[in-house]
Amino acid sequence: MMNKGQLIVFSGPSGVGKGTVLKEFLQGRENVALSISATTRQPRPGEENGVHYYFLTKEEFLKKVEEGNMLEYAQYNQNYYGTPKDKVDEALAQGKDIVLEIEVQGALLVKEKCPNALLVFVAPPSWEELRDRLVGRGTEDAATIENRLNIARGELKQAVHYDYILVNDTVEAAAQRLEHIIEAGRCRNIEMKDFIEEVEHHA
Amino acid sequence: MMNKGQLIVFSGPSGVGKGTVLKEFLQGRENVALSISATTRQPRPGEENGVHYYFLTKEEFLKKVEEGNMLEYAQYNQNYYGTPKDKVDEALAQGKDIVLEIEVQGALLVKEKCPNALLVFVAPPSWEELRDRLVGRGTEDAATIENRLNIARGELKQAVHYDYILVNDTVEAAAQRLEHIIEAGRCRNIEMKDFIEEVEHHA
Numbered sequence: 001m002m003n004k005g006q007l008i009v010f011s012g013p014s015g016v017g018k019g020t021v022l023k024e025f026l027q028g029r030e031n032v033a034l035s036i037s038a039t040t041r042q043p044r045p046g047e048e049n050g051v052h053y054y055f056l057t058k059e060e061f062l063k064k065v066e067e068g069n070m071l072e073y074a075q076y077n078q079n080y081y082g083t084p085k086d087k088v089d090e091a092l093a094q095g096k097d098i099v100l101e102i103e104v105q106g107a108l109l110v111k112e113k114c115p116n117a118l119l120v121f122v123a124p125p126s127w128e129e130l131r132d133r134l135v136g137r138g139t140e141d142a143a144t145i146e147n148r149l150n151i152a153r154g155e156l157k158q159a160v161h162y163d164y165i166l167v168n169d170t171v172e173a174a175a176q177r178l179e180h181i182i183e184a185g186r187c188r189n190i191e192m193k194d195f196i197e198e199v200e201h202h203a
Numbered sequence: 204m205m206n207k208g209q210l211i212v213f214s215g216p217s218g219v220g221k222g223t224v225l226k227e228f229l230q231g232r233e234n235v236a237l238s239i240s241a242t243t244r245q246p247r248p249g250e251e252n253g254v255h256y257y258f259l260t261k262e263e264f265l266k267k268v269e270e271g272n273m274l275e276y277a278q279y280n281q282n283y284y285g286t287p288k289d290k291v292d293e294a295l296a297q298g299k300d301i302v303l304e305i306e307v308q309g310a311l312l313v314k315e316k317c318p319n320a321l322l323v324f325v326a327p328p329s330w331e332e333l334r335d336r337l338v339g340r341g342t343e344d345a346a347t348i349e350n351r352l353n354i355a356r357g358e359l360k361q362a363v364h365y366d367y368i369l370v371n372d373t374v375e376a377a378a379q380r381l382e383h384i385i386e387a388g389r390c391r392n393i394e395m396k397d398f399i400e401e402v403e404h405h406a
Contacts, residue, residue, distance in 0.1 A: 165395035184387035
């Protein structure tokens, strides 16, 4: 059987360790790609076009939006950030899985456009663990910390919209669970529709 | 994290190799149990109560049905067959996964009563492979064979109602996929609801 690529959306509160879990999972896997976002912000020193971001002018970005070529996008601090659809489609067509590390709002837009997408929310093993990480080493003032905690509370409330909750208790266990989720994803009814129709067609 | 047990419903056309895949999967796993059906038919030589079936009188069986203590049941050749709910609940409460190898009609009843149940349909890699197995070694008459093929066609049409389609291309690969499905099952949103509520409660 040819494995089709799957679109995996990966979100979670900041401080939960999304990046670390992804890095562990991606190690040695050639058949999974990380989606590269497009942005209208200026490259920072060391950032390369097509590696860290696709750097676009505002006009180029909005043209892609208009053409339906952004899977999702949002504006922060007067800059646009988005997921170019053509790059995702390309990877999927090659049979590669592609991971989008994006915010909840974007995740829900992707699910609307791509019902087959696997939405994975990374959760901390407990609120206390997340809080300890967000509080940090006590070098920030109370208002900054309270603001971080409030954002994390808001993000946790969004977990309900995701297909899977991936608890990051240890990086290894979480990466292993992510493998189960992605491999099981290929057997989902919605992914196997064509196969079953093909079998029935000959029956 | 304490793993809750999951209810796994396993179906597929006869000849597809469900039993072989299950046997391979269950090897060395102590945390998965096969559900034992109850029946009103007479034990055959060598069959033991509580091992092959729970043998009940018709009165005992129908009493359990009335008390809501059969997850699903059906009648074939004037005998009743069903899944005793108390035994399933017992295994799940102990944190064990429990596998029900049942027909499609029963599977849909279970899904109605237990929305968390994982419904897995075992499919052949192709119609030709299933047909070859059902045709057998040419010792049966054409009518018997045609009847088998018709039943298999009908069963394949039911795959659409299942959460997962497990293709039995090789027994090892299918058993591995079943592991992915069951492990990913624990991370499903619906299974993690209590956990997320607990985290939010402290946030």
